[in-house]
Amino acid sequence: MGCGIVFDVGTTAVKTMVFNRHFVVEGSVSVEYRLLAPKKGWLEVDSDCYWEAAKECMRSLRKQLGECLKQVDFVTVTTQGETLIPICAAGRPLRNAIVWLDGRAEEESAFLKERVEKTHFYQVTGIPECTPAVPVCKLMWIKRNEPELYRNTAWFLLVGDYMLYRLTGRVCTERTLMSTTGYYDITQSCLWQEMFDIAGIDRNKIPEILETGERAGEICEEAARELELPLHTAVFACTMDQVACAVGAGNVEDGVVTENAGTCLILAMTAQKAALRPGGNLAFYQHALPGKYLAMTNCPTAGIILKWFKDEFCEREAAMAAEQGTSVYNTLGNLAAGVEPMSRGLILLPHFSGVLQPECASGARGVFFGVTLETGKAQFVRCIMESVGFLLRENLEYLEAEQGIRVKEIRSLGGAAKSRIWEQIKADIVQRDMVHMKEAECTALGAAMIVSVTAGWYEKLEHACNAGNSEVERISFSLENRVAYETGYEKYRNLYRLLKDEF
Template identity: 30%
Template sequence: MKYVIGIDLGTSSVKTLLVDQNGDIKGEASAAYPLIHERPGYSEQNPEEWVTGTISCLKQLFQESGVSPEDIDGVSYSGQMHGLVLLDADNNVLRNAILWNDTRTTAECREIEQKLGDQLLSITKNAALEGFTLPKILWVQKHEPELFAKAAKFVLPKDYLRYRMTGRVEMEISDAAGTLLLNVAEGQWSEEVAGAFGLPAGFCPPIVGSTEATGTVLPEFAQLSGLSTSTKVFGGGADNACGAVGAGIVQKGDALSSIGTSGVVLTYEEDKNKDFAGKVHFFNHAHPGAFYAMGVTLAAGYSLSWFKDSLAPELSFNEFLEPVATIAPGSDGLLFTPYLVGERTPHADSVIRGSFIGLSGTHRREHMARAVMEGITFSLAESLELFRQAGIAVDRVISIGGGAKNPVWLQMQADIFGTPVVSLKNEQGPAMGAAMMAAVGSGWFRSLKDCAEQFIDYVATYEPIPANVETYSRLFKLYQQVYSATRVLNEGLQQFRG
């Protein structure tokens, strides 16, 4: 039996998955590493932590599984997006990586908008947000000029890890799409954008595909990790692209609903000319020639965690949510907007905050809990509505994360989305997507679509209930009015916030 390894390089930990040719998981290991917060709004990491954590996980996989290194056909990656790793001419790291959740770059975002104008959306397909990579590059250029003068190139987190494994400095395309330096439709670095900000020639490394071979394991890395020097290494993908692949979002008509701390709605697309006017993200997919549109709710699962921890920290989530099934759709006239930390889609607004609308003395905790769940799902539905307005058909939604662990919430998603919702038998997320890329790259399958048919099983389908769909359709129209009705109030309240 042959195997592949998927490496998911996350924000707080790295996870590795050992998968056989049937798609069965034969081992997994994870290792945590710290975040560095030197000042409010700063979020950094030492790239060496990614390397040592990965080595530790690989050693554990071999020790616990008993699999021979020679039986590992390939390795691939999922990576946290947007993080800036600056390298000098000898490929040495110049400073800590600046991560996706670092918010110091608001001024640089405005500079990008002013300098590029309409070109920003026409070339990169995305608005300038603090999380993206180009604003971080400009921040270092402005605030650390002596250090930036030594910078020869940049990479993203998982691409740095791949360099340490193979000795090749390259950027994988689905991750490159999140830098604001890529012409997304053409899949090439934009000379116009790089030139506008005086970035040196060669600053953007060569682009590779997600299932493209990028060399084999270096002898020194093989000695440390237990891998064989004959093991092939493949490009991998951005964490959202890998999460989509791992959930089977590799064909038109499928969409992903992921409810973690934040929430993501993502759909597969093959038309490179789709125009969302920057209201949703539009990135290159891991599947060659494909793309994905993505909307984000900043406080999805976080809203429910906040509510439970505030009112009933002693209860488990199952205990807390059990009474919700007794409450009818609409929560007896109660609405909740999940803007606890601002919002991303469709309102890129850092000032807006959440609201309960319609609260009365007859409402109990279970009404409020259901309203929170409905509000999170309404927020995700706003992204789906933008997809549909752009002509993207959504025939079914694959639900993962916290929203897929509760049958009431799965049915609620089907009713609010007006689309069948499917849950996975074995949810492994981006690490499985990375393993699938290694499987395709190793020649086990012709495409990610073929691999998904073998590797991914679905356990249940929730069909929309017509009466609930009608109720939620009317309620959704009211939900969409809350943002504009409370925006000015929240601006006024900002002076009183700590």
């Protein structure tokens, strides 16, 4: 029986997973690399690090799996969006990768905002705002500040494109990965010429666009040697990580939302059409399913707030957890479980890095409200967890209102999903069940599912989703805390309204 290999290229690490035809994980390895910050607001990675990390993953997997890797049906890649790598005609990177979080292109962002009306930009790209993170701004920055490098660049690649190039020698990209570039028309599935003209960018420096799951070619001789994989192994183009994650959790039909609460909180819903109304603030990506879209909200700070609180104020709890051989987050969860709903009136606005949805307010900041001399550490912990629950409800209601769809199921992913008390708090606040999936590593799994169709394992993506992941647990909401959280949610919303002008 053959297997499939997925390289999941994230912001700080490459995770490589090997799946069999039943989507059982045969092996998994993660290798980290260092982010570079040469100047304030800049964030880069040595472009070679991505490939070197993939090679190191494969060396470890070979020790784990041995002969299994001689029967590889396919290799594919899913990656972060927006990270940019310029390469020369010989295929060599000309500079460090400019990471998606990089904010250097503020002037270019302002330039484009002045010349492209916001609603027009949104209705073509599905991106609510042309921020410095958008690749078209990064391209302009390179042309303005590194003109010789721009002239010597044959192609501007995203991370996924670069990995496909190293695997096959073919210069190509994939349509969902292009969704957040700022120069791709998501409704027409083509490059947006108007943006190239305004930005002064040569569209011939953008690679050809493949369909999601399309065969990019065979593994080239150099890659086969470096990764120790069979020559002529099929390589397939795959989707960006957020889309892959949704597919891996079975988010391919109306009424299902995936809720991924890690560093940030991301909600994603499959949509039949992109509702790109004037003044809208809901992000839309092309879905892996042709003709469908993924409607998304992104809250920049969620789980990272609890990490911040743990790092700054919970040294004693961390030491106790270390002595007991448990996670400090379990200790904090036990503290929260001993506190009544609404934490004795304590409320947190969790906007430590601004707000993107339901409205964009980059100046918004975190606020603890209702602190008294009786407020203890346990109340702060529960309050943080409840604030993420309120974020979830706020964005869930926004998704439903914008799409005109009642959400029937929330599939919960990310680090917060590991906390039973946190899941119960979220369920009680939104008054919906929180569904846990059998396989929590949904990004690489979703990529394997997508490619399994074109590789011949399954006839349809829906069949692969049914075979690859299923519900393993359901955290049911309680009516007992409904009144407390209805009142608390209204206070949470009112608090933001009152402070909005101050922000």
